[in-house]
Amino acid sequence: MGATILIGRGEKLERVPNGAHKEELHLAPRFFAERLAFMTAEHHRVRNFVVAELPRAGGRPLEPLEIARSLGIEPVRLEAILGELEKNLFFLVRNDAGAVSWAFPVTSVKTPHRACFSSGESSFTA
Numbered sequence: 771m772g773a774t775i776l777i778g779r780g781e782k783l784e785r786v787p788n789g790a791h792k793e794e795l796h797l798a799p800r801f802f803a804e805r806l807a808f809m810t811a812e813h814h815r816v817r818n819f820v821v822a823e824l825p826r827a828g829g830r831p832l833e834p835l836e837i838a839r840s841l842g843i844e845p846v847r848l849e850a851i852l853g854e855l856e857k858n859l860f861f862l863v864r865n866d867a868g869a870v871s872w873a874f875p876v877t878s879v880k881t882p883h884r885a886c887f888s889s890g891e892s893s894f895t896a
Contacts, residue, residue: 774787774788805858809858812847812851813851813854815843816837816841816848817861819840819841820832820837820870821873821875821876823837824873824876824893825876825887825892825893827878831865831867831869831871831878832870832878834848834849834868834869834870837852852870872896874896876893876895876896878894879894881894881895883896
């Protein structure tokens with residue numbers, strides 16, 4: 771029998787040939803590079819900011835104006851960036867009022883999952 775590995779899919783572990791898994795891993799960098807190609811340095815700044823700030827926000831979502839001011843980005847440009855991040859790869863989610871409530875993996879929405887960080891902050895997670 772050839773080498774196999776176990777992969778978790780849902781609640782089950784499945785055996786797959788090691789070669790098939792290695793081929794998938796080999797393609798992963800190109801796949802992610804293509805999925806991230808739309809992101810500019812500003813997109814990365816916004817995403818990194820909201821991921822870092824949501825745990826510090828005490829369970830509240832981040833308002834777009836607050837994000838724009840903190841990063842020195844024009845509010846109109848920030849709205850475009852938030853829309854692109856929300857649309858392309860589901861990096862973040864805004865609530866009905868337009869505030870960022872999810873920036874994967876953290877969220878201001880109560881979930882069964884919680885992360886505690888070395889900084890002392892904690893956050894619900896996806």
